[in-house]
Amino acid sequence: MSNFTALNISTLFFFLFLIFNSSHETNVTDYAALMAFKSHLILQPDNILSTNWNHTIHFCNWYGISCFNHSRVNYMQLSGLSLQGKISSDIANMTHLVVLDLSGNNFNGILPSELGFLQELRILNVTGNSFQGDIPVNLSKCFKLETLDLSFNFIEGNIPKELGFLSNLQHLALDHNNLTGIIPTSFGNFSKLEYFYLHENDLVDEIPKEIGKLSSLLVLGLRGNNLVGSIPSSIFNISTLQIVDLSINRLSGQLPNEDDLGMPNLERLFLDSNRISGRIPRFISNATRLNYLYLTENDMFGHIPNDFDRLTNLVWFEFEYNRISGNIPYGLFNITSLEILKTRHNYLSGELPSDLGNWLPNFAEIFLSHNQFSGEIPSSICNATNLVYLEASNNSFSGPVPMMLGNLVYLEHLNLQHNSLVNVHDSLEFLDSLVNCRRLQFLILESNPLSGILPESIGNLSSNLKVFTAISCELKGVIPHGLGNLSSLNYLGLSLNNLQGEVPSSFSRLQNLERVYLSRNQFEGSVPDVFCSISILGILALEENNFSGSIPTCIANLTQLKEITLASNKLNSTIPLGFWKIEHIEALNFSRNFLHGSIPNEVGNLKAVNIMDLSYNDFSGEIPDSIGSLQSLLTLDMSRNKFEGSIPSTLSNLIVIDFLDLSSNGLSGNIPASLGSLRDLKYLNLSFNRLEGEIPHTGVFKDITFEYLMGNPNLCGSPNLSLPLCYVQKKRRSSLVLKITIPISAILVLVFILCVVFHRKKRVKNATKTYSTYMGGHEIITYQELVQATEAFSESNLVGEGSSCKVYQAEFSDGSVAAIKVFNMHYAKALKNFDAECEVLRNVRHRNLVKVISTCSNLDFKAMILEFMPNGSLHDWLHSKSDSLSLVQRLDIVSDVAMAIEYLHHEYEVPIVHCDLKPANVLLDEDMTAHVADFGIAKILAHDHEFIQTKTLGTIGYMAPEYGLDGHVSTKGDVFSFGILLLETFTGKRPTDDTFKEDLSLHQWVKMVFPDALTEVLDSNLFSDFNVVKAGSNASINKNRDHTKEFLVPIIHVALLCLKELPEERIDMRGVTVQLKKIRGEVQKIYSK
Structure with a gap:
């Protein structure tokens, strides 16, 4: 018995020894893992771990650590400590770990794949760090995982489909990373998932329909990816969903329109910035808990459902930049919870309810601009006393401005521009009421026929007012002295009115003023020196007034000035010497005054200037050499002055200049041959000087016409310009x-x-009788030569074909190559087209018009021999060729086209209208220089006619509206066609694309997204092929992408100016070329670096 007892006691001690040792070894394992973790830290800002994690304290009591039964670590929570370093793989040795929370630190490197060994882990949270690399596939072995949060890192690669095995997952956050690839279909297995965040990654392809199986889902966040295709209808049947955010993707198709779809718990639905089409579905009205509904920037059409008044909890509703039409349902204005309504850039119409403001106690923002609303702005809007933003611009509102706007004491932004609002009193009395709006910052009234006097009370408006513009409002009288009280004013626009008198001296108190527009009024007296004290003034526009006297010398104080226009006044002084020291000047226009004196060498200080117009003055002396240092200069106009001496050879340093006019001066000497090296120079006028010697032969001089050189009797060198041969040539002859x-x-x-x-x-045969009927002075080419050069008009030499003609490439016996345009004599209008094209091209000369070498004509055969364009047409490059055009190439091409059309409209002796401007009629030579071709339906306007009528149609999609409806042909029709050409060039979409059906056109498609979401409609090649040209690193690629977007907005803006509905509202081609010059100069400065 005693032996048995002794044996049992020995056994007991043995097991106790094993247990002790096992516990000791386990403690050592976790302790070692924690010490390894600590050793990988390189920064501990608060030194918490340094002072607390040491051997004097048991590790279970260390900061952020919790243990089970004081033996094994199961909680490690070290969030928000700004720790920096890498995660040791030894962490996987803490096999009892349940919670690992390292969020809000600066950990980097990759997530260790050994994390997959932590099979007790329920929460893994590393959000807000700098982890890189892929998501470890081994995480799929953490079967008990309930929360996986890897958000706000730099994790990349595909999402492992194996994560679908985590059947207990309730919270998955992979957002704000660099993940690519698709959303795995295996994620449909997350039956317990409640929170699903994948937004702000680069995920592609469609949303898997399996997502509709997530029956416990509360939040679905997929915003900011590249997802495409339709939204699975099954998503809208997840009854538990509270928030759905699918915005900023490329989702398309229509939303399901079943009335019985149920989302009873839905509170927020974000579908903005996609390509969703179709109507707003009625099932949304079933989501009666809905607070936020974002449908902005899609392609939705139709009406707003009438039963949206069921959304009684709606707070924010926006559907801007769509094609929604009809009235806003009356019931929508009865939703008392509504705070924000954004409807901009749609086709909404009708009148607003007269009691609009009576039922909206929480109304804070209403945006109605760029629609077709009519009628009066309801005076009841003044009862919505919480209103902060009221924007109703670009509609057809009429009647008076509501008189009680002063009730809106929280109002910060009031924009009523571009309507037909009127004023019922001599004074703009509604401004008196606005004095009560002490938070008002923006007051925009321009382009309304208000026809009144600015009241003195304007000076009592909010001291926070930053922008006040009443441009083109038919204002009269004087500017009230009190306007100088608006001490926060940053922008003042009063141009295009009938204001008179002098500018008040109180303007000197407007010390925050950066932009002043007072042009096209009847102001008189001296140019006010009150502006000189406004040190931050950047733009001063005073042109077309009656200012007289001198330019104030104190203008030199305006060191931040970027643009100054004093044109078309009665100024009769010199330009103050100090002015030439304002180094930030980008544009100056002093034209059409009586300014005199010389231009000093200090003009070379204006390094930023890109437009300088000194024309129509009395300046004298020599043009200083230093002007050649202005390498940002795009336009230099010094015409109609008394300059003398020679043309400075330094002008050849103006590397981006494209407009140079030195005509009507007293310049002498030779024309510098170096001007021919200015690659971008498109317009050069040297007429009516005393120049002599030989005309250079390169660059712009290759295509210059006599009118730009006339009035210089001692020039020589080219019989084609009606000039004599030079002496050396005569001697040789x-x-x-x-x-x-x-x-x-x-x-x-x-x-x-x-x-x-x-x-x-x-024996005379009609089939072979050829002559140059129209193109006198050109070489005669016989029919037999054309047959031989085209191999009997072989199909292998056919380079283009239309209904009225075929174009062949021809190689003549001397090796020269030309294009032969053979007219189809079976086409009813072939002879008329041939005659029209000859009539236009016989005398016009411009480097961007196709050159005619000769014609070949008899009763049965009509052909034109044209300069061959080896690079085809702009249409080919946009739609056929595998290589794409860069931003610079596209901008060069459209600038070339604009210069050619400007010449036809404004510079030829009579205006010529092309009538069929489109990419197929823009041909590209070996240098990718554009040449406008095909004048078969061109029209020549008489001097006293702005338009003619015709039954000859241009090409569908490119014709101006008035052309197709009334047959009215004018230069503004070409402007419209150029606008379409611009859009096609930069979007890559034809105006006849299948995308454009019913009431949607290319023009409207672009206008709906302009400018905020413009990149959605632009040719993607603009952000790829071009940008790698200058890329030396990822940073330079991103920089070039940013610049590309920056330049495309003003280009598309020019297109939209061309596409105004009414011809008289369109910009002319002179204005187009000025705008494109400026943009092109900025592009050249960036991409030539």
Whole structure:
């Protein structure tokens, strides 16, 4: 018995020893893992771990650590400590770990794959760090995981489909990373998932329909990816969903329209910035708990459902930049919870309810601009006393401005521009009421026929007012002295009115003023020196007034000035010397005054200037050499002055200049040959000077016409310009005459005899009788030569074909290559087109118009021999070629086209309308320079006619509205066609694309997203092929992408100015070229670096 007892006691001690050792070894394992974790830290800002994690304290009592039964670590929570370093793989040795929370630190490197060994883990949270690399596939082995939060890191690669095995997952957050690839279909297995965040990654392809199986889902966040296709209808049947955010993707198709779809718990639905089409579905009205509904920037059409008044909890409703039409349902304005309504850029119409403001106690923001609303702005809007933003611009509102706007004491932004609002009193009395709006910052009234006087009370408006513009409002009288009280004013726009008198001295108190527009009024007196004290002034526009006297010398104080326009006044002084030291000036226009004196060398200080217009003044002296240092200069106009001396050769340093006018001065000497090296120079006018010598032969001089050189009797060099040959050429010619006169005399006798014999034997055939009927002075090319050069008009030489003609490439016996445009004589209007094209091209000369070499014509055959364009047409490059055009190439091409059309409209002796401007009629030479072609339906306008009527149609999609409806052909029709050409060039979409059906056009498609979401409609090649040209690193690629977007907005803006509905509202081609020059100069500065 005693032996048995002794044995049992020995066994007991043995097991106790094993247990002790096992516990000790386990403690050592977790302790070692924690020490390894600590050793990988390189920064501990608060030194918490340094002072607390040491051997004097048991590790279970260390900061952020909790243990089970004081033995094994099961909680490790170290969030928000700004720890920096990498995660040791030894952490996987803490196999009892349940919670690992390292969020809000600066950990980097990759997530260890060994994390997959933590099979007790329920929460893994590393959000807000700098982890990189892929998501470890081994995490799929953490089967008990309930929360996986890897958000706000730099994790990349595909999402492992194996994560779908985590059947207990309730919270999955992978958002704000660099993940690519698709959303795995295996995620449909997350039957317990409640929170699903994948937004702000680069995920592609469609949303898996399996997501509709997540029956416990509360939040679905997929915003900011590249997801495409339709939204699975099954998602809208997840009854538990509270928040759905699918915005900023490329989702398309229509939303399901079943009325019985149920989302009874839905509170927020974000579908904005996609390509969703179709109508707003009625099932949304079933989501009666809905607070936020975002449908902005899609392609939705139709009406707002009438039963949306069921959304009694709606707080925010926006559907801007769509094609929604009809009235806003009356019931929508009865939703008392509504705070924000954004409807901009749609086709909404009708009148607003007269009691609009009576039922909206919480109304804070209403945006109605760019629609077709009519009628009066309801005076009841003044009862919505919480209103902060009221924007109703660009509609057809009429009647008076509500008189009680002063009730809106929280109002910060009031924009009523571009309507037909009127004023019922001599004074703009509604401004008196606005004095009560002490938070008002933006007051925008421009382009309304208010026809009144600014009241003195304007000076009592909010001291927070930053922007006040009443441009083109038919204002009269004087500017009230009290306007100077608006001490926060940053932008003042009063141009295009009938204001008179002097600018008040109180303007000197407007010390925050950066932009002033007072042009096109009747102001008089001296240019006010009150502006000189506004040190931050950037833009001063005073043109077309009656200012007289001198330019204030104190203007030199305006060191931040970027644009100054004093054109078309009665100024009669010199330009103050200090002005030439304002180094930030980008544009100055002093034209059409009586300014005099010389231009000093200090003009070279204006390094940022891109437009300088000094024309129509009395300036004298020499043009300083230093002007050649202005390498940002795009436009230099010094015409109609008294400049003398030679043209500075330094002008050849103006590397981006494209407009140079030195005409009507007293300049002498030779034309610098170096001007021919200015690659971008499109317009050069040297007429009416005293220039002499030979005309250079390169660059712009290759295509210059006589009108730009006339009035210089001592110029020589080109018979084609009606100028004599130069002396050297004459001498060479005389020596040749002596050598050939005698042989020629003998030969002529023989030739005469042979001709008589030949004439008797010759049989005339209409099919071979050729002559240059229209193109006098050009080389005659026979029909037989055309047959030989085109291999009998072989299909292999066919380079283009239309209904009225075919174009062949021809190679003549001397090796020269030309394009032969053969008119289809079976086409009813072929002869008329041939005659029209000859009539236009016989005299016009411009480097961007296709050159005619000769014609070949008889009764049965009509052909034009044109300069061959080896790079095809702009249409080919946009829609056929595998290579794409860069931003710079596209901008160069459209600038070339604009210059050509400007010449036809404004610079030729009579206006010529092309009538069929489109990419197919823009041909590209070996240098990718654009040449406008095909004048078959062009029209020549008489001097006293702005338009003519015709039944000849251009091409569908490119024609101006008035052209197709009334047959009215004018230069503004070409402007419209150019606008379409611009959009096609930069979007890559034809105006006849299948996308554009019913009431949607290319123009409207672009306008709906302009400018905020413009990149959605632009040709994606603009952000790829071009940008890698200058890329030396990822940073430079991103920089170029940013610049590309920056330049595309003003380009598309020019297109939209061309596409105004009414011809008289469209910009003209002169304005187009000015705008494109400026943009092109900025592009050149960035991408030539």
